[in-house]
Amino acid sequence: MATGAAMIGVLWEVWAATSSATQGLCKVANGAPFTTFPYPSQVFVLTAIGAYVAGHITSRYAVEVRPELRAGLGQEKFDRIGPVLVVKLFATGFLLIATILNLYEARAFATGNWPITYYVWCGAAASPFFALLGAAIVAFLIGRWLWIPR
Amino acid sequence: MDTQVADASVNFGLFKASGVVFGLVLTIVAADAILARRGIDTSVGHWAQAWARRYPAFALAISFFFGALIGHFFWDTWSPI
Numbered sequence: 331m332a333t334g335a336a337m338i339g340v341l342w343e344v345w346a347a348t349s350s351a352t353q354g355l356c357k358v359a360n361g362a363p364f365t366t367f368p369y370p371s372q373v374f375v376l377t378a379i380g381a382y383v384a385g386h387i388t389s390r391y392a393v394e395v396r397p398e399l400r401a402g403l404g405q406e407k408f409d410r411i412g413p414v415l416v417v418k419l420f421a422t423g424f425l426l427i428a429t430i431l432n433l434y435e436a437r438a439f440a441t442g443n444w445p446i447t448y449y450v451w452c453g454a455a456a457s458p459f460f461a462l463l464g465a466a467i468v469a470f471l472i473g474r475w476l477w478i479p480r
Numbered sequence: 481m482d483t484q485v486a487d488a489s490v491n492f493g494l495f496k497a498s499g500v501v502f503g504l505v506l507t508i509v510a511a512d513a514i515l516a517r518r519g520i521d522t523s524v525g526h527w528a529q530a531w532a533r534r535y536p537a538f539a540l541a542i543s544f545f546f547g548a549l550i551g552h553f554f555w556d557t558w559s560p561i
Contacts, residue, residue, distance in 0.1 A: 337506040348495040354486025355494060365556045374554035399526055403534035417527050449493040450553045452486055464501040465550050472546045475528035476539040
């Protein structure tokens with residue numbers, strides 16, 4: 331509940347800032363945003379690495395407390411066909427969307443539009459805290475979900 | 481080199497980029513809440529881990545992809561000037 335409220339709050343703040351600004355929220359030169367963020371880039375990278383490791387460590391505790399969660403998809407506790415199909419659908423859908431976004435990114439450079447990367451850089455320059463938060467959350471979830479404990 | 485402020489048209493793109501990241505987290509939180517309300521003792525994360533156990537190579541590839549993505553976005557190796 332608290333996490334959901336926090337995410338809604340973050341989205342509201344971002345919407346308020348982006349919809350009320352009369353001009354862009356970052357500096358550009360030669361048509362591209364600066365990549366010199368208010369925090370050093372090492373802060374972002376090291377925070378993401380730390381969050382990734384923290385995600386893995388917290389997942390190890392979860393399976394130690396509940397060993398029945400060590401099963402793979404389609405086995406034991408995770409053998410209900412409905413949720414199995416939903417999970418596989420999400421995984422396939424994610425890979426498809428990632429492919430489409432990468433194609434858009436590549437095409438953006440060819441057509442002169444801003445690629446997604448430039449928007450992320452602009453956002454990191456405008457609000458490095460939210461960019462750091464987003465990177466940390468994603469890295470934590472990847473470490474918790476995909477770095478599977480034995 | 482003269483620097484300028486970005487055009488206002490980039491602001492909606494900024495919202496879309498942040499909306500994807502934080503909106504996805506919000507969706508996951510909502511899904512977990514629905515599962516908890518139904519009395520199901522496995523969360524979205526538990527099913528994701530089960531998928532990773534079944535397909536470890538895909539899990540490794542997706543982990544690498546996100547690591548490369550974060551490095552691409554935030555590891556400062558280029559400047560426009």
